[in-house]
Amino acid sequence: MSVFWLVLIVFAIAAVAYVLSRARAMKSAEGDSRKLHSLPHFYAANGALSAAVPALLVLAIWLLAQPSVINSSVARVIPDHVLEQSGSLDLVMSDVRRVADGLDEAVRQGAMTNAEADDVRAGLTDVRRRLGDVGVALGSDVRPEVLYAAQRYRALNSTGALLRNIVVILIALVGFVLSYSRTHKDFRARNVVEKGIKVLLMAAASLAILTTVGIVLSMLFETVNFFKLHNWRDFFFGTTWAPNFRGDSELSILPLLWGTLYISIIALLVAVPIGLFAAIYLSEYAGPKVRAFAKPLLEILAGIPTIVYGLFALLTVGPLLLNIFGAEGLLGVGWMGGATSVLTAGIVMGIMLIPFVSSLSDDIINSVPQSMRDGSLGLGATKSETIRQVVIPAALPGIVGAILLAASRAIGETMIVVMGAGAIAKFSLNPLETMTTITTRIVSQLTGDGDFSSPETLVAFALGLTLFVLTLGLNVLALYIVRKYREQYE
Amino acid sequence: MYDAPSLENTLDQKAIKIAATDVQVYYGDTHAIKDVSVQIQDNTVTAFIGPSGCGKSTFLRCLNRMNDTIDICRVEGKILLDNEDIYDPKVDPVQLRAKVGMVFQKPNPFPKSIYDNIAYGPKIHGLARTKAELDEIVEKSLRRGAIWDEVKDRLQSPGTGLSGGQQQRLCIARAIATEPEVLLMDEPCSALDPIATAQVEELIDELRANFSVVIVTHSMQQAARVSQKTAFFHLGNLVEYGDTSQIFTTPVDPRTESYITGRIG
Incomplete structure (x- = not known):
């Protein structure tokens, strides 16, 4: 299930929460909106926001964190002699990702089954040729260690995605249930919703600031790297x-x-x-x-x-x-x-x-x-x-x-x-x-x-x-x- | 309140400073001033009173051609200052405004020092040849503006830092500094508290000795306190013009009486 569908499902849950929260609020007031603390749409919005916002937030964090977690976990299975041959971890990892993408592509086109993709051994099959058949060109023959790492990469990725989907949908449902159970004619939905909106606005503002900080930091790290390689006096005071x-x-x-x-x-x-x-x-x-x-x-x-x-x-x-x-x-x-x-x-x-x-x-x-x-x-x-x-x-x-x-x-x-x-x-x-x-x-x-x-x-x-x-x-x-x-x- | 009876008696002997005849003012298609004829005397405080939108400020702005700065405004009729038509094409409105000074509703000191605020007009018109002369003009104007004692120690601090009443007296002193012959005041006390108003009113009374003062006001008490002549405007017409004491005690026109007694306006 792709992220797109996941987001759609979260929105669907939010939509259901919208309708149901509103109905429950109206029911608790016996259909008379004057008895409610807030206008009906505030209860509805409270339900929808409680379902959607935490779930989408977790999704965003997950999407940012998962690649680096998987990378470091896969990097551990790559033996040292492979690293020495290739020169740097980055190069090996990009190989691993290419092979993993290739396997994905092969499965998608039907050239391999999922089980085959997980089982192919570099020694027994010409992985390069088989991937070449489905349109994924590899520069050199695939080494067994890289293939193994790629398979592990795929496995972790799919487990991660599954876990992600479950967690996100669960959070959406929990948010929905919590807000639904709180919905009552005396519940101050209007205040809660406005507080929630304030938090959203703050998040937008801090995101802009954090991005700036991030840009500066990334420049700063590369600059530090530069000054390790080059004399700072020449940079600032040289003339050529x-x-x-x-x-x-x-x-x-x-x-x-x-x-x-x-x-x-x-x-x-x-x-x-x-x-x-x-x-x-x-x-x-x-x-x-x-x-x-x-x-x-x-x-x-x-x-x-x-x-x-x-x-x-x-x-x-x-x-x-x-x-x-x-x-x-x-x-x-x-x-x-x-x-x-x-x-x-x-x-x-x-x-x-x-x-x-x-x-x-x-x-x-x-x-x-x-x-x-x-x-x-x-x-x-x-x-x-x-x-x-x-x-x-x-x-x-x-x-x-x-x-x-x-x-x-x-x-x-x-x-x-x-x-x-x-x-x-x-x-x-x-x-x-x-x-x-x-x-x-x-x-x-x-x-x-x-x-x-x-x-x-x-x-x-x-x-x-x-x-x-x-x-x-x-x-x-x-x-x-x-x-x-x-x-x-x- | 400040009226000296002896001056009242001599009013009729005073020279006519401004004579307006059949003045019409149009804002686009709106006929704002209709057939206004009035004669303003020298060394006299003349008050224009009337309900909001009756045209008293508009008429005041005709007297120094400030209406020229509004594109859609058109003035017809004849306004003579010392028997010279101020709307004559040969008259330079800039020169005219140096002769007919103006004080506005809201105090509007320039974002400059107190000294530079006063020196602005004299510098532009080249009234001082030396720095010492300029200093003298500034001091004299501030004294005549009854604000010298309060600001003499801080002439270089910004004029905008003064209180509202002080700012308005500074603006009056600024208008005096160019040695005008007529001083027009457009509700000069409407943004001031009672104490500052009293100070400005006292100042207006003193200014009468040297200038012809025309003041627009919404306060009938103020008009009664400071003026010797009063003109009542209503819907763009000059309804009644005469001695202040006469207007406030025995108005001729029923509309004047209604306004003064608070039934219209």
Whole structure:
């Protein structure tokens, strides 16, 4: 019985609990819903929630826990000499799982019976050929130990699944019976249901937080692994980024960090003035008609996938800049060698950020009370004096927050940089040279053919963690600034 | 309450500061002010009273063209300030508003220091050539706003940190700082407690010596206390205009009497 059917059964039990709990509540009140403590549907919901929520929770935990339990139990039956031959437990275990899946597939297609699958011996049958017949390709002949482990894997899996089904259905039934027996006209179903809903909402909130913690921890572990293999001084204070898949690489973050910050700063130099001026126009000067038309249009920019911006950088902005600054360009200065450069990526990224800055700033400027503007206009200030000296200062904390949010996005942006800025890590002040950023190096280090446990691959996690800390620091700074100004103004 | 009988007698000799003739105001299709003609005297407190939505605030905002900031609002008729038509195309509304200051219903200090709140208007209009002159204007305005003693030690702290009554007096001082000729007040005490109200009312009475003050109020006691002239608005019409003592004791129009005695409104 698959998980899908199991969930369906739990829902069915919940549905039955819904109907029966309601009926029992109505009966205890002699059919007069006014005598009930709560409205009938609260009793029904109490029954359904009691049946479904604990059962589904246990199911979720079981599904997460079972693979690792079975893995460790199977790993124990694999003899040491097999481990030595293959090099690592992970490789053997992936073999075991492949064979086990193959056996499953064979049974499903009818090439073997379940009993055969459990009994085949590597010595007697050509397992590789038989599995090959049903479409499961194995790289090498199956060793007896691996086959045995795979069979054990299958057995544990099916026992686990059976046990799981029984436990989950049992919990659903127990929940149903308990809630049903408590259902009575004086039972405070409404309070209980609302408490239950509160717990569900809390669970959703904590799940989001826990996921973040999980992401950070997983990065942290891989980063620790990286620093075991690579000198941390070189990573943080070195000056060269030269990964070499034969080993002995120089992996320093500084050139990448420089590229990231340089491109981000150019992007903000483009986005902040344009975005802010657009916001001021839209919120203070534009009539309702222009606003209704222009604001959504500007926000469409935010909906364009960044890869499209990347194309724009590659096909339009890059060649345009080359036409101006290139060897045969308008200025004839030959400062620019190719279409990809820091400036290309920075400009296009700035265009991408305009709607972020403008839309957020627009909301913030609009939330400045009209009485401030009236006060200023009433003193004989012009509109632009009012905006410059009253509205913007009042909106400043929010605007700074919006800018820092845009900066976070600029630092984390990948696609535009891949296509617009090039791939060479170096320190340079010249915005017309190619440079690269942390995010693009993460992509290139992880998508190569490198050994996953080599420092050249693991450096991606250290880079990712640094990026995370960087944006986190930026967000904390944004919050601090916003709070500081708010104290002053309110 | 504060009325000095000797001033009452000299009212008729005072110059006419603002003369409005047949003013009509439309909000979109709504005819908010109908045929209002009124003459406001210099060095006098004139109160506009009337039930909510009768157009008294709208009319007040016509006097410094604040209605220009509302897109759908349209004003017709003639309003003369010192015999100059303020709706003449040649008149710059920004210059006009420096001459006709305004205090609003809710205290609205800027999110700046107390000093910068007062200095805002003088800076914009270039009234001070040196820092010392600006300091002097700020101090003078705060004194005339009857708030100097309370804030003189904390001029650099934010104006928003003051109490409601202090904020409103700060806003009055801010309006005075640009040396206006007329001061318009739109229910300046509606957000204040009785003590703060008393302070502001006392201040209004003092301001009469230098300005022509027009105050919109919902409180008839306030109108009786602070004003020498009262105009009663009803449904967009100016029903009755005259000396405050006359309006409150022997109103001519039955609607005025009904409102004052609490039967309509």
